[in-house]
Amino acid sequence: MEATVATRAAPTRLLVAAAAGAAVALALGVYGNVHDPSQELVFTLFFSTTISMKVWFATLSVAFAVVQVATALWMYGTLRVQAPDWTGGLHRISGKLAFLSTLPVAYHCLWSLGFQDTDTRVLVHSTLGCAFYGAFVAKVTIVRSRSLPGWALPVAGGLVFAVLVLAWYTSAVWFIGEQGWPDV
């Protein structure tokens, strides 16, 4: 009986996670579209320019995300080496650091530039930027849900990672390819 309830509840929980993610992605896209882009530089933190800050933070985020994926593979036994006790902690910490590293970048993108479609790359990047936070919210919702199918979390995590890497590729990697690594 309990198993039946859990089985029935799983699709609902997955739908809730997907809906939450879609709502966040859509909300960011709408915000980027309707608000008047300031075109202003708000902060550079300790970097020389805003673009430098964005390239480095985005790259840092991907680096942390790689650590998170690697530790996830380790914990799931894919690396065929017993994962030590600290792997779970490192996995969670690297994920949070990856998320935190994206925030200054996303803030500047959304507030200063908005959702743009001046060319294919920019449109793809704008879409992926919004989709990243949607996928992130869906993944966090799945992490905090119980009785979900075993494939749900790896798929959600893989999706977040893929979207982040593509968003980084269509912005920071593109910029580095055009103008080289920016000074810190």
Added chain:
Amino acid sequence: MLRGVDRVLAIVSVAAAAAVVIMLFAGPQVVAEDKPAPSAGAGQAVFTENCGSCHTLSRAGTSGQVGPDLDSVSLGPEEIQEIVSGGTGSMPSFEGKLSDAEISDVAKFVAGPDYSSSGR
């Protein structure tokens, strides 16, 4: 040790995300109060909408850093019009995205009001 760091980071992540959301809505109003009143002109509007995210131009109040700093570029309206229409380097062509009149307006705006009188 790792658990403690993780807990702190969880709180920091939630607080930072909340701060970003608040700044997304509060930021534009705060900066708008400090902005100088924009000068009239269709070219400025076209520039701000389409070019400012990549180019710095103090007259437009933009500070994009992807493309060249237009405060330090001295080109005539015709050269600018050609670049805007055809694109150059990583800059895309705006032909088809902007009307001929908009391209002309923005070219005159970027060239600046002193262009014809100074004979640049």
